[in-house]
Amino acid sequence: MNVLILTDFSEVSDNAGKYAVDFLQDFTTTFYLLNIQDFNFNRSESDKLENQLLSTWENLQAGIKKLEDYTYNPKHTFNYILSSDNLINAVRKALEEKKIDLIFIGAASQHIHHHPILGDHAYDVIRKIRCNIMAVPGDSKYVKLERLVLPVDYSVLTGDRVFQLLESKAYLNPDGVTKIEVDEKSAGKKGKKFALKAPVKVDGEPQLHYVKMEKAEIFSEDLLKEIQNKFDMIVVLGKNLSVCDRLLHAKYGLFTTVDNSLPILVIHE
Numbered sequence: 001m002n003v004l005i006l007t008d009f010s011e012v013s014d015n016a017g018k019y020a021v022d023f024l025q026d027f028t029t030t031f032y033l034l035n036i037q038d039f040n041f042n043r044s045e046s047d048k049l050e051n052q053l054l055s056t057w058e059n060l061q062a063g064i065k066k067l068e069d070y071t072y073n074p075k076h077t078f079n080y081i082l083s084s085d086n087l088i089n090a091v092r093k094a095l096e097e098k099k100i101d102l103i104f105i106g107a108a109s110q111h112i113h114h115h116p117i118l119g120d121h122a123y124d125v126i127r128k129i130r131c132n133i134m135a136v137p138g139d140s141k142y143v144k145l146e147r148l149v150l151p152v153d154y155s156v157l158t159g160d161r162v163f164q165l166l167e168s169k170a171y172l173n174p175d176g177v178t179k180i181e182v183d184e185k186s187a188g189k190k191g192k193k194f195a196l197k198a199p200v201k202v203d204g205e206p207q208l209h210y211v212k213m214e215k216a217e218i219f220s221e222d223l224l225k226e227i228q229n230k231f232d233m234i235v236v237l238g239k240n241l242s243v244c245d246r247l248l249h250a251k252y253g254l255f256t257t258v259d260n261s262l263p264i265l266v267i268h269e
Contacts, residue, residue, distance in 0.1 A: 001029045004081075004091070004100045006125070008035065009059045012106035012138035017063065019263065020104040020134070021071045022142035024171065028075040032098055033063050036083050036090050056082060088128050095131055102171075107135040107264070126266050130238075132169070135264045148177045149231040151247070153240045165237060165267050172265075178231070228261055238268035 005020055007013040020031065037056055060080040067078050081098075083090035094100060107122050126133050150166075166172060227234065236243055247264075 001027050001101050002099050003029055003031050004094050004098070004103045005031055005033050006091070006103070006105045007033050007060075007063055008106075009063065010106065014063070014066070014106075015138055015140065016104045016106035016134075016136040017067055018070055019136045019140060019142050021067055021073075021076065023134070023145075024076075025071070025073050027073075027171065029073075029077075030098075031067065031076065031078045032094060032100070033060055033067075033078070033080045034083065034090060034094055035060055035080070036085070036087055038084065088124065091125060091129050095129070100131060103129065103131050103133045105133065105135055107137045107260075126238075130268045132268055133266045135266070137259075137261050137263070139261050140263050143232050145173065145232050146176070147231045148172070148233050148235050149180065149227055150177055150235045150237075151180045151240075151243050152237060153181075153243055166235070169267070172235075177235075224260065231262060234260075234262050234264045236264060236266045238266050 001024065003020060003024065005013075005017045007017065017031075017033070035056060037052065060082065064078040064080060067076075081090075081094055083093070085093065091103070103125070105122050105125055122135055126135065166177070234247075236247065
């Protein structure tokens with residue numbers, strides 16, 4: 001497996017790198033650390049350029065050393081990519097050249113917007129890059145994946161296709177999945193309220209829970225806060241654009257107003 005980790009040498013992106021290593025401890029993996037710099041190639045600025053290149057190279061080497069020391073899987077290898085291109089072009093080039101299977105990006109809180117590849121830019125990567133992407137909040141710590149929550153809009157994807165997407169990911173093996181279905185028909189109607197329960201194994205087999213909710217309920221701050229205590233990861237299907245936008249949009253998504261500590265896996269394929 002080939003994995004791309006976007007780094008700006010911040011604590012948030014360092015945490016994403018460690019999460020990636022933990023998440024893939026059981027897999028033979030080649031990790032690529034991608035850093036983007038705005039280099040000034042003007043001859044009069046050659047001294048500054050040389051210092052910038054040296055500093056960046058040292059930071060990348062230090063980042064690789066940290067992850068090499070952190071992992072206990074001898075089949076993990078680490079390399080770096082340094083680019084002066086814009087973020088989207090640099091990621092697309094890495095996808096093609098390195099045959100990337102999964103991307104990890106640090107997801108800064110709504111209070112942090114000064115990092116070159118965090119904050120608003122995480123949403124750009126998620127929407128414009130057609131690769132499976134894990135957005136890892138700065139305070140997210142790896143735990144064994146047991147409980148997934150999956151908000152899904154079946155007006156876009158069939159149930160069979162949803163299962164195919166989940167089952168095709170070898171690194172997803174949870175004990176249970178709770179699917180929250182967007183229920184357009186119930187909007188505005190009084191009816192039974194469905195309790196959001198974390199899935200558990202029954203007789204050793206993973207269980208699937210279905211919960212139908214109105215859009216207003218799904219995309220509420222109260223539900224998101226409840227999810228934090230009951231699940232280990234949020235999974236979003238990239239084709240569910242309305243779900244992606246309501247949760248992840250850089251300006252009006254829920255995560256711009258509510259701190260989220262859970263990693264978010266966006267599946268595009």
